Amino acid sequence: MPDLKLTNITKRFDKSVAVDDLSLSIEHGEFVCLLGPSGCGKTTTLRMIAGFETANSGTIELDGMDITRLPPQKRDIGLVFQSYALFPHKTAAENVGFGLKMRKLPRADIDSQVKKALELVRLGHVADRYPRQMSGGQQQRVALARALAIRPRLLLMDEPLSNLDAKLRDDMREEIRRIQKEVGITAIFVTHDQAEALALADRIAVMSEGRLMQIADPTSIYETPANATVDQFIGQVNALQGAITTVDGQSTQAGIAHVAIAGGRIISGLDRQIPVGTLVLAMVKHERVFLSRRQPVGENIFPCQVEGRTYLGASIVYHCNLGDQAMTAAVPNHPAFEQFQPGEAAFLHWASADCRIFRQ
């Protein structure tokens, strides 16, 4: 039985639709990331689950109980905020104990549970400090301990790592995943950072313009995106405009498609029916495009000129032109790979299996 179930949720603000007919079902103990650009409705979705916003239509069920209209203080849902939202006039221990105090637990029980929660996040030693006396990372861990201390039925996190610097962010990411596993709680994590989502999630729900684009495990999201929006949002991708000329063997079955573009003809894998003549986008991730001086053998080989070069350390990104369209190749920074200078002639090539076709 799913732990959390959203059914046909719609939320409007004045005239704009923030969340549009969203259905989502999350299993017990699962870690799900809501991923999307700002304004895609992910935070509104989170706030509806928490109870701060009420859906215009649709239902939210938690453990089989309809909570769509239940006020937030009665939901037993733990929340971690982007700004940490620690109470500045209370110590770490008082912050963590707040939810237990609201539940009118005896003093001794509160003390022992606060101690346990702070030890869970490895911060037993800061119990008597005020938030202003703690580092950002410590504050965020106290916030996590505070959310978990009430033994919530669900843990919601709203971009909890975006105020931390890069190194600390990676450590906290591991820490959050470890704690979530240890506690065995169902968690929803809102982020606009795809690397965060790929590293953390059991499943990623990609949202765009209030709609759920795809929900799947990180590998499927990255390697077999359901549509052009997901493909473009996750990773770096080339999108070539063209039209379907032939579908292999004239059959409409899955197989191979040929796409005419301005500079030639692309061969691509195709896993569903698209009629001949349809205007499409052929998508290839940057790191799946190769660049070589000698003409290789195989499919999808195009002569080009290297227009620009961006050095990224781990990889070097080359900007090329294919016909009148831009094509980018990310080449690992390793002696086994050829490197180029702007102005050089080269061949772009990629495997048809690494290419996906979506309607324009």
Add this chain to the structure above:
Amino acid sequence: MKGMKVALSWIYLALIYLFILGPMFFVLAASFNTETSFPAAFEGVTLRWYARIWDHQEFLSSAWTSTLVALVSSAVAVLAAFLAAYAISRGNKRENAWLSATLAAPLLVPQVVMSLGMLQLASLAGMGTGFWWLVAVHAVHNIPFALRLTLTGFARFDFALEDAATSLGAGRWTAWREVTIPVLQSSIVAGFTFCFIMSFVNLPISLFLADTATTTLPVVMYSYIESRIDPMLAAVSAILFVLACAITLVLDNVFRIRLVD
């Protein structure tokens, strides 16, 4: 060159303090002067004028009235301003501009005009003026000041704190009591103190709306100097000056609250 700059800035600072506090020096000096007229050359030191205040019971009773009026009207003003500031800070932009403008309006109306209007309103309603009228008008006059101070507090307030409290099981009122009010405590106290002082020293409103039972200290002082000028009034002023300084210092050093931010 740098020393010169530093010296000039100290001179500048000293001149400003002299300009602000210079007049108070004359009042303080006069309150201890044995000379009976005011102003006069300094003759010798006496505490006579301070002692004489005790012979004028109307000063003491009006000071008590002023305190009561200031306490109640400041409480009303701060409560109204806090609620308004909350709505303005949390609500939508367009309504807020309208709300802030309306609540700032008492600033633009001369106190004499406002008082005259209130006096007419009271007589239309067939009521005499008095304590509660005084409190009401002082409160209205103070709302814009209290609003500014509480809005400053809310500008730095993270409303996620309330959401956090609510998600942890606090109802709306509990969230206010446990989180919102304690976090904004310094703006509330600063607003209250500012209103209290504004109300305590107010003359124009009290002049129109006080009745014989509720005469405030500034009204008594004003009518006293209409008949004569002697250093006793300087003694009263000196006491008020010292009290105001004490309140400010205590707030700043003990409660870490700044009246001016």
